[in-house]
Amino acid sequence: MPGDYCGSGASVAVACRREEHGPGGGRVPENADAATGAGAGVNRGARRVQAVYFTLLTGNTLAASFIWGVNTLFLLDAGLSNLEAFAANAFFSLGMLIFEVPTGVVADTLGRRVSYLLGTVTLAATTVLYYLLWVVEGPFWAWAVVSVLLGLGFTFFSGAVEAWLVDALTATGYRGDLERVFGRGLAVSGAAMFVGSLAGGALAQLTNLGVPFLVRAGILVVMFVVAALVMRDLGFTPEGRAHPIRATKEVVRASLKYGLGVRSVRYVMFASFFTSGVGFYVFYALQPYLVELWGDAGAYSIAGLAAAILSGSQVIGGWMAPWVRNRFRKRTTTIILSLVVSTGVLVALGLTRSFWVALVLLVVWGLVDAAAGPVQQAYLNDMIPSRQRATVLSFDSLLGSSGGAVIQPVLGRSADLWGYPGSLVLSGAFQVLAVPFLWLSRRQQAPADVSAGGALDAPTDAAVPDGPLP
Template sequence: MRRYYAYQALSSAGFITPIFTLFMLARGLSYSEIATLSAVVAVLVTVGEIPTGYVGDRVGRRNSLVASAALLVSSLVGFVWARSFPAFVLLYALWAVGLTFASGSDSAWLYDTLAARGESGAFTRVRGRGQSVRRGASVVTMIAGGLLYAADPTAPFVAAAAVNALGIPVLLSMPRNEGYADGAGDRLTAAEAAGVVRRALTRPALRTFLLYVGLFFGVVSASNTYVQPVTVAVLEAHVAALGVPEEATLGVLYAGFTGVAGVASYHAGTVEDALGVRRAVLFVPVAVAAALVVPASLSAVALPAFFAMRAADALLRPMASGYLNDRVAGAGRATVLSAASMAYAVLRVPLILAGGVVADAAGPLTAVAGFGGTFLVAAALLGRFASPVVAGSPGGVAEGS
């Protein structure tokens, strides 16, 4: 677990997080082009999630994580020299494939490692604390990233690549799951893996859940694109009065976002024990979506809404991952979890594309409010047909059934 936490700390992209959209705008891209790039990531994630999850189930979750880290480092280095839209498409593609190699395997590795020790019930707590460690590291790197950007716009990318590269030897030192100890891996064929995914994602206990939480995660992902320009607009007068570069202020603000998210993630297990997954998943997204609508008419509320959005996302991701892990059998775990990530990507693509058009036409605040309103309407419609979270005892999907 110590090595797992070390890997989480070294897998942060905190150096580039507070300045990424500003960097892309400075390189001459429009909001629509940035949204298109985000959509490219979402599409590639959609296409690549199940194949890379299957690779994780075949070659081992740890090896899949190593491949992910190598691809992400390559992408980060490429941003130093990229100038054209096609170059950014290539780098986004590398980033997307890197994400798919990690999206199911990291959760599957942790769940199976804990299950081998008879501690699968601790998944939400450990996963949440791991994410908290990652965000804690990001607090430091985000502040540094804003300052580095003010000195040299490419410096945050060099720093992020170096830190992520350090995570590769840490990953290689982590133990393999028991099924991969002899190098054989779990022996699901491609056809069996497809059957596991089909049975898992069509079950009522998971189908509506994936639609509901996937839409919320999509709203958060799409809104994150506009946090930087909205924040600059809200704080511009104050920053100008102090004579402080906006980029440096963004680094501090993003550190605050991440600190709040880290606290929420750390206590995900506590909240789950106190409220239960059902109440937390049903009510937290609705409250946050409502908060995102308000800044369209009262811009000063934007920053508190962004803090709430980051905290809710950090709180719910370990719960959602635990809910899915409890209902998926071991051999196809990474494949099914990758399929869930694929479903999330499908849901966020139209949000991202529509948001870029709205932001160019009416401004980023209007786009963010539109995301919140879309979720509220969709949640109300979905709730009329089925509960997003099904109560009852979990059960894995048997590989051979």
């Protein structure tokens, strides 16, 4: 970033970037560490940015995870069938599908901070509405409407926080691996998820299934205040607001150009339709499935255990991500292998009738997914320009949400017909369909596929659009 930039607010969020001449005549960030030693590539400004990022992740995940362990049981307790419960989740995905692009435009025009603040307010309000529907045992159509609005709340987060991190790291002169930051973020959010899931399940056991939702709303209000104090849009200048319609068209056009217009990016997005769709279903189906294997329908803490196990696996897997990345020359090798292993685990989960074997398989599933997740994040980010990063990432989430909207009701109906074991086997069949798309992305030979860190600026040559879509 040329010139000076000094943020304001709490110290953890302030990254003041002023450039000075280095000994070789070049210009380096004032706060950069020495070029040698263990701290190379990580400076004080970058550490502050990461601290804010980890704080936001912790708050978001803690709030969300309070209900993750009991959400499906909550819907079933409200009188919904398996099909209706997962259809409600599908309407949540539909909400994300509808609002991904508009909220991505908000992040790219009004700023990532504004997008985050809107997300906390929207989610807090709709979470309270969810609780009220449970109290009155509302009709399915009401659950569908509120679920769509919940999707709106989450789309304000998707892409925006990740884009904020990458832009801010660039502005502060960070030269380390993105996988390392994303991996630590995954570990931090996993720890928050572990605490939230266990606490939510235990709280539901001690009180009722509605109380965790009220706690979630309260945490989101706290995060609104925290973000308002510490979050600043470093390294990014929002688009002008004089002509919002024109600005929206320009951002969307550029996002199509650098998203679906780039083959290597496009195929990763297509794969997310299957992986995200299956992931949505499996995460929530594991709650009643583990309770079923345990043999006590009122054991809400067992449902919370499923989310807690995944969170613990996420912590370990997040720390493993840089190590896993270094085992293979190409990022896509890690991504494809993890997907194949994950598919096998889903099939095994559907075939076992042992609670303890299911727990072990759940740990493996969580580890594999968590270790590969930061690698895929870094791969995608390295192929997207900064100015369009939030919206292109929102496009990726959009396709994942569309997968959730389509796949969840199908798998929910299969659970009504064949039970949760049959639906988990079918989940594996859906997920393996993502492999050909990831292989096609690999064949494009994008430089980001073999990237090993470095400057976080504009994408490589592989991100040049390759002509009209087929």
